[in-house]
Amino acid sequence: MAAPPAAIELEGLTRRYGERVALQDVTLTVPAGTTLVVFGPNGAGKSTLLRVLATLLRPHSGVVRVLGRALPDDGWAVRGRIGLLTHEPLLYRDLSGRENLRFHARLHGVAFDRVEELLERVGLRLRADDRVHTYSRGMVQRLAVCRAVLHDPDVLLLDEPRANLDPAAADLVEPLIGAASGRTRVVTSHDPAGGLAEADIALGLRGGRTAFVAPVDHVRNAEIGALYR
Amino acid sequence: MTTRAELPHTESPAGPTRPPSDDPPFVPLRVAVAALLRKELGLELRAPQAVPAMSLFSITTLVVFHFALQRGQVDGDLASGVLWVTLLFAAMLGISRLFVADHEEGGLDGFLLAPTDRTAMLVAKAVGLFAFLAAVEVVAIPAFALMLLGPSPPIAAYGQLAALLVLADAGIALVGTMVGAMAVQTRTRDLIVPLMALPLLIPVVIGAAKGTAPLLATAGPHSVEVRWLFVLGLYDLVFGLLAFALFDYLIED
Numbered sequence: 001m002a003a004p005p006a007a008i009e010l011e012g013l014t015r016r017y018g019e020r021v022a023l024q025d026v027t028l029t030v031p032a033g034t035t036l037v038v039f040g041p042n043g044a045g046k047s048t049l050l051r052v053l054a055t056l057l058r059p060h061s062g063v064v065r066v067l068g069r070a071l072p073d074d075g076w077a078v079r080g081r082i083g084l085l086t087h088e089p090l091l092y093r094d095l096s097g098r099e100n101l102r103f104h105a106r107l108h109g110v111a112f113d114r115v116e117e118l119l120e121r122v123g124l125r126l127r128a129d130d131r132v133h134t135y136s137r138g139m140v141q142r143l144a145v146c147r148a149v150l151h152d153p154d155v156l157l158l159d160e161p162r163a164n165l166d167p168a169a170a171d172l173v174e175p176l177i178g179a180a181s182g183r184t185r186v187v188t189s190h191d192p193a194g195g196l197a198e199a200d201i202a203l204g205l206r207g208g209r210t211a212f213v214a215p216v217d218h219v220r221n222a223e224i225g226a227l228y229r
Numbered sequence: 230m231t232t233r234a235e236l237p238h239t240e241s242p243a244g245p246t247r248p249p250s251d252d253p254p255f256v257p258l259r260v261a262v263a264a265l266l267r268k269e270l271g272l273e274l275r276a277p278q279a280v281p282a283m284s285l286f287s288i289t290t291l292v293v294f295h296f297a298l299q300r301g302q303v304d305g306d307l308a309s310g311v312l313w314v315t316l317l318f319a320a321m322l323g324i325s326r327l328f329v330a331d332h333e334e335g336g337l338d339g340f341l342l343a344p345t346d347r348t349a350m351l352v353a354k355a356v357g358l359f360a361f362l363a364a365v366e367v368v369a370i371p372a373f374a375l376m377l378l379g380p381s382p383p384i385a386a387y388g389q390l391a392a393l394l395v396l397a398d399a400g401i402a403l404v405g406t407m408v409g410a411m412a413v414q415t416r417t418r419d420l421i422v423p424l425m426a427l428p429l430l431i432p433v434v435i436g437a438a439k440g441t442a443p444l445l446a447t448a449g450p451h452s453v454e455v456r457w458l459f460v461l462g463l464y465d466l467v468f469g470l471l472a473f474a475l476f477d478y479l480i481e482d
Contacts (some may be wrong), residue, residue: 032427055341056338056342056482061251076344077253080255088334089335090338091334093334095271104339106264107261109256109344186326191328215412
């Protein structure tokens with residue numbers, strides 16, 4: 001059987017913030033429908049990698065292809081097919097949950113039925129008309145998950161997606177952002193066991209450089225632990 | 230609103246790899262502008278910030294002028310200058326706040342992830358700022374007339390003043406949107422906005438003040454010289470084109 005096409009291809013990706021190198025010479029391929037888990041301590045470049053893939057940051061050198069399109073030139077062609085979940089929920093605090101999702105639905109050309117469906121699925125329907133600043137952190141995270149998958153993206157970029165979620169809430173969002181969703185996913189994690197369990201490929205970053213990139217079967221917990229020492 | 234008819238609206242919990250859609254989705258500019266504008270005005274109505282602050286500032290400035298000039302009434306060039314300095318300084322507050330919610334709450338990133346023309350943000354922000362300026366002028370101009378202006382100009386002069394306000398506000402809104410987008414990405418936006426916007430808006434002040442002076446002169450002629458309307462219109466055209474060309478680069482990385 002033919003291998004699935006690559007959803008994400010990086011060759012020598014480098015990104016700097018001024019003089020500081022955030023990512024240096026990162027090379028990997030993520031086949032469509034698989035999950036890449038990214039490990040690394042704070043400041044290792046995980047969030048920067050997600051923002052480059054989301055077209056929010058330009059690579060300074062190297063090749064970045066998402067869904068077959070080269071970034072940043074063809075960023076317009078992949079924006080509507082990427083879902084991004086970061087530490088920032090990207091929601092307006094003075095709008096209600098429903099107003100926030102409807103705002104993003106308009107920007108993505110998505111029917112409002114989808115908004116109602118997602119609010120129901122994450123258990124926020126009864127609080128949907130309350131302003132977001134009245135929500136708990138877990139509720140904000142659930143709403144942010146709705147925003148990220150609202151347009152049914154082909155690629156999901158998830159920065160510690162289960163942060164702030166209790167086990168019940170994590171179960172609610174799992175069908176939307178978990179491996180069973182069938183999407184190509186890039187997930188950052190600090191949890192070696194959990195991260196490896198939900199992924200196909202693991203990337204270890206330290207100081208913006210690749211410490212390892214391999215199928216999860218070939219990655220040992222000790223290698224992940226070494227990233228944090 | 231546009232609906233992506235091809236979009237499957239259910240997940241496939243047990244499905245294998247989802248076939249990626251081939252056609253890049255794209256939302257028309259007018260749809261995105263409407264969504265952004267609705268959000269912009271909705272936020273200001275829900276949690277008023279810019280308009281009350283700008284209105285209060287303009288009234289305070291007029292009070293300061295009232296005492297600083299040590300005159301009960303002004304007219305002509307002086308009245309015009311006082312009015313436009315007040316409106317321009319009030320506008321600085323609105324420009325400083327223009328992108329703050331989007332920057333601090335991540336709305337700008339949310340917009341940048343949407344499959345639409347980035348010009349939508351320029352249009353929506355400029356129209357929003359224009360609306361805020363118009364709302365402030367509804368308060369500030371009567372306050373100016375009550376506190377400082379000499380004999381009230383004839384009714385016909387108000388139509389010409391409205392034309393000047395529309396053209397000047399359009400210029401302030403376009404330049405303000407560009408400067409606001411640049412400034413919000415810096416830690417010193419409250420300094421950057423006046424330092425960048427005021428020099429760029431000097432032609433607007435010249436055109437608006439020169440155009441307004443005869444309308445507020447006690448002895449007349451109570452009509453605007455057409456050339457000042459032309460100057461303001463030309464400024465709007467030039468900065469409209471400049472904003473259209475540059476805005477993508479200002480809000481992107």
